[in-house]
Each structure stands twice: as structure tokens, then as C-alpha cells.
Amino acid sequence: MHFEYNVEGGDFTNAGTTSSVVKKMMKQLGVDMGIVKRTVVALYEAEVNIVAHAYRGVIYVDLEEDHVCIRLVDEGPGIPDIAKAMQKGYSTASPQVREMGFGAGMGLPNMQSNADKLNVTSEVGKGTTVEIINYF
Amino acid sequence: MKIEEITSLISGAVVEGSDTPQLEVDCAFASDLMSDVLTLRTDKQVMLITGLCNTQTIRTCEMSDIKVIMFARGKKVTEEMKELAEDDEMLLIETPLSLYKVAGILYGAGLPGVY
Numbered sequence: 001m002h003f004e005y006n007v008e009g010g011d012f013t014n015a016g017t018t019s020s021v022v023k024k025m026m027k028q029l030g031v032d033m034g035i036v037k038r039t040v041v042a043l044y045e046a047e048v049n050i051v052a053h054a055y056r057g058v059i060y061v062d063l064e065e066d067h068v069c070i071r072l073v074d075e076g077p078g079i080p081d082i083a084k085a086m087q088k089g090y091s092t093a094s095p096q097v098r099e100m101g102f103g104a105g106m107g108l109p110n111m112q113s114n115a116d117k118l119n120v121t122s123e124v125g126k127g128t129t130v131e132i133i134n135y136f
Numbered sequence: 137m138k139i140e141e142i143t144s145l146i147s148g149a150v151v152e153g154s155d156t157p158q159l160e161v162d163c164a165f166a167s168d169l170m171s172d173v174l175t176l177r178t179d180k181q182v183m184l185i186t187g188l189c190n191t192q193t194i195r196t197c198e199m200s201d202i203k204v205i206m207f208a209r210g211k212k213v214t215e216e217m218k219e220l221a222e223d224d225e226m227l228l229i230e231t232p233l234s235l236y237k238v239a240g241i242l243y244g245a246g247l248p249g250v251y
Binding site: 013015020033034037041044045100110 | 168169170172173174175179188190191192193196199200
């Protein structure tokens with residue numbers, strides 16, 4: 001099953017809507033609740049990152065029999081140093097993002113610990129792609 | 137600990153999900169940082185105690201399988217937050233007490249922390 005969702009940068013009111021839909025869908029399909037939680041926590045962190053840092057993005061969800069693959073492709077400033085961004089505590093978040101309870105530099109490391117596979121690629125001035133794969 | 141006991145200990149009021157007063161929580165976590173909440177690893181029934189009162193508090197708890205949220209220091213839950221919480225069958229509590237005081241009272245009454 002393939003699904004696509006649009007995410008707008010700066011739209012904190014709707015941040016998490018896609019993660020919520022994906023959670024309900026995985027639950028309905030009877031995926032193990034532990035795997036559902038890991039997947040949606042990683043997805044939510046990534047979705048909030050689009051809202052917090054990018055102009056807009058698209059979330060592609062592929063639900064297969066034995067795994068889920070989620071690709072978040074954004075148009076935004078990109079990440080100049082991915083290794084640095086993966087370090088706990090490193091953040092470039094705005095005060096507005098911090099007011100929402102994020103921006104502590106924990107997002108990417110938390111995605112890593114909640115994903116069986118995490119791939120992050122980025123081009124400065126163009127955008128970032130995050131791929132999350134979890135096996136059932 | 138039962139929700140009824142929790143609300144009476146901290147002068148709290150259930151403002152959403154009032155049809156589930158028999159619900160119980162095993163432990164609590166206090167934080168205004170949602171990034172921290174998202175790192176919790178437990179299968180227990182957790183209550184979040186927080187001073188952060190916005191829709192992302194509800195979303196964070198939805199993703200973290202947290203069904204009970206307590207808003208400290210007189211923070212008022214919005215209608216939008218209530219709608220999101222209702223959709224996920226959550227229970228929202230408001231209390232006029234500070235986060236520090238709430239945590240102290242409930243810990244003293246036997247509600248342990250997640251860690």
C-alpha cells in the first residue's frame with residue numbers, strides 16, 4: 001500500500017497529522033504495537049523537523065507485508081553537516097520551535113534508535129530526505 | 137494509582153475524558169520538553185505532568201502511547217487540544233499547583249517515576 005501526504009513548513013497546528021494517520025493505519029492492519037510506536041515516534045520526529053526547518057515536504061509511506069518504508073522529502077535549507085546534526089544536543093531550531101517543546105537536538109538520534117534503518121541525505125539550499133524502515 | 141485519587145491529592149479537575157474515572161496509571165514523567173517524552177521506553181501506563189500546553193503536547197503523547205496528561209500551574213487546555221485528545225481517548229487534567237509540587241505530592245503518595 002502506498003500513501004502520500006503533504007506537510008507545510010511552519011504549520012505547527014497540523015504538525016503530527018500524518019504521523020497520527022499512519023499510526024491508526026498500522027494499528028488497523030494489526031502490526032505489533034511496539035513496532036507501531038517505534039515507527040510513529042521516528043516519523044513524528046521527522047515530520048516535526050519538516051515543519052520546524054523546511055518550507056514544505058512530502059511524506060511517502062509504503063506499507064508492505066513485512067516492513068514499512070517511510071520517505072520524508074523536503075524542500076528547505078538542507079543540513080550542511082549530517083554527522084553533526086546526528087549528535088545529541090546539536091540543534092539549529094528557532095525559539096518558536098523550542099516553545100513547542102522541541103529543538104533540544106534529540107530528534108535525529110531518537111529517530112535512529114526507533115528505526116531499524118535510517119538514511120539521511122541532504123543538499124544545502126535544496127532540501128533533506130529522511131528514510132525510515134522498520135521490519136515487522 | 138487511580139485518577140480519582142490523583143485529582144483529589146492535587147486539587148485537579150478532569151477536563152477531557154471524564155467518563156473514564158476508573159482509569160489507573162502505573163507511573164509518571166514530568167517534563168516540558170516533548171523531545172524527552174518521545175525518548176521514553178516503557179510499556180507501563182504513564183501519566184505526563186507538564187507545563188507545556190499546546191497541540192504538540194497531545195500529539196507527542198499520542199505517538200508515545202500516553203493516555204493521561206496533567207497540566208500544571210493553572211494552564212488551560214484549549215478546545216482544539218480537547219478534540220485531539222478525545223480522538224485518541226485521552227484523559228486531560230488541570231491543576232493550579234506547580235509542576236514541582238504536583239510531582240512531590242504524587243511521588244510521596246506512592247506514584248513512582250518512569251525511571
